[in-house]
Amino acid sequence: MTSPLIAPEPRPGSNLPEFSVGDLARRLKRSIEEEFGFVRVRGEISQPKRHSSGHCYLRLKDDTAVIEAVCWRGTASKLAVQPAEGLEVIVTGRMTTYPGRSQYQLIIESMELAGEGALLKMLEERKKRLAAEGLFDAGRKKPIPFLPDVIGVVTSPTGAVIRDILHRLHDRFPRRVLLWPVAVQGERAAAEVTAAIDGFNRIPPGGPVPRPDLLIVARGGGSLEDLMAFNEENVVRAAAASRIPLISAVGHETDTTLIDFASDRRAPTPTAAAEMAVPVRAELLAQVLDDERRMVGAATRLLAERRTRVEGLARGLGDPRALLESHAQRLDDRAERLALAAASLLDRRRTRLNELGAALRHPREKLAEAGQRLASESRALDGALRHAVVAARGQYERVSGRLTLGPIRVKFGDGSRRLSDLTPRLGRSYGKAVEERAARLTAVGKLLESYSYKGVLERGFALVQSGDGKPLTRAAQATPGLAVSLVFADGQAAATVDGGPRVDAPPATAPEPKPKATKAKPEPKKPQRPPVQGSLF
Secondary structure (H helix, E strand, O other): OOOOOOOOOOOOOOOOOOOOOHHHHHHHHHHHHHHHOEEEEEEEEEEEEOOOOOOOOEEEEOOOEEEEEEHHHHOOOOOOOOOOOOOOOEEEEEEEEEEEEEEEEEEEEEEOOHHHHHHHHHHHHHHHHHHOOOOOOHHHHHOOOOOOOOOEEEEOOOOOOOOOOOOHHHHOOOEEEEEEEOOOOOOOHHHHHHHHHHHHHHHOOOOOOOOOOOOEEEEEEOOOOOHHHHHOHHHHHHHHHHHEEEEEEEEEOOOHHHHHHHEEOOOOOOOHHHHHHHHHHHHHHHHHHHHHHHEEEOOHHHHHHHHHHHHHHHHHOHHHHHHHHHHHHHHHHHHHHHHHHHHHHHHHEEEEHHHHHHOOHHHHHHHHHHHHHHHHHHHHHHHHHHHHHHHHHHHHHHHHHOOOOOOOEEEEEEEEEEEHHHHOOOOOHHHHHHHHHHHHHHHHHHHHHHOOOOHHHHOOOEEEEEEEOEOOOHHHOOOOEEEEEEEOOOOOEEEEOOOOOOOOOOOOOOOOOOOOOOOOOOOOOOOOOOOOOOOOO
């Protein structure tokens, strides 16, 4: 234990002791250290500062007071939470004074976040609610362009983040960068980040300001409170609704915010975001050169293989000129044989036609023969008709002379009758039959006369015959000076052809059509009578 300070003797005439400044400071220091040897203090860090010696100096404040605090070098390197501006913490330590400045201060032994459990619980609930809405679904995420022309960056214009991004882009593949300056910490940070994302998406394509092909939202490392702006709901919704692919690069690799789940790609650091945004130009050039070399080599090998194959196929083929010449010779031979075959075929067909023509009889001969046969049949028919009539008449007369009217009776199935009663009826029936046969014969005779050419001559036509009696049926047969005979209905007249046939002569009047032969009606059947039972004698 420290020995208590002995109060100095009071001056004569006064009952109050007198202290020197150092004595009073030491007395106060001892009193405070004895009273507040172990304390836990909750407050917001303000003005943290790391000294070159390794010690950390800061202030803890709340709404009513400020306490100076110091963390010695050995303890500062072991703190679980690194001091940062605006971070609300709970520190454990001891109170002391610094006589050189007449101030009291807190010696920090440990530091932890104030209310971190409640804050983390709130963020977890918000994450579950936004995930249930589908803002974090993998199907909503858009692919990152391979080589964007314009890159939009949302970050602080004064921090080291924008310089790291620009430097990395310049090293890998220089691209045009549009910076939208925002506050990345504090009360205004969330609203400004949301406005920046929406503003980039509202830039029309082809306008005076180029529309970015890719967005990067970046911020350096910090405590959970420092990164709270990127956990706000409006920032997360703006990132999820962005039509432009978005990369989030907030904090260090171990830091995770809700915007990381809504973005299309998460980068552990702003530098890594720049590396994700563009490829390495040198590597692309090397790849292009390698692809070109391989393509040229493949094309060369392919051409060599094709050339070798063509040469091999050419060795197996004959000489094209020799092939063409042999085929040309064969074509000439076939053409000559075809011409000879056509002429031979025509000769054979002409000979066959002449043979068939010689075997045919002339129509005039066939007509003359048919006319003679018709006349012969007509004469035979007339004679047979006359003979039949005479025979029928004689038979009738003989039968009529032999019949006498007497008591002769003829038996029938229904009784008997006298022959004298049947004789008139038999005479009438036989006479009627003879008249019907005579009428049929007359009709056939008229039909034969209608078929004769003499009937045509009666209507004013004439038959032209040559000197030998053959009829002329074509105008080409009437040569000039030819002696012909004109046969009319009542006689003949001699004539001589004067001039050739006229092609433009009007067509001769067609002869009247011959009367059609009337089909003879069949002879009606005579009614049958029952057989006569009995004898005429």
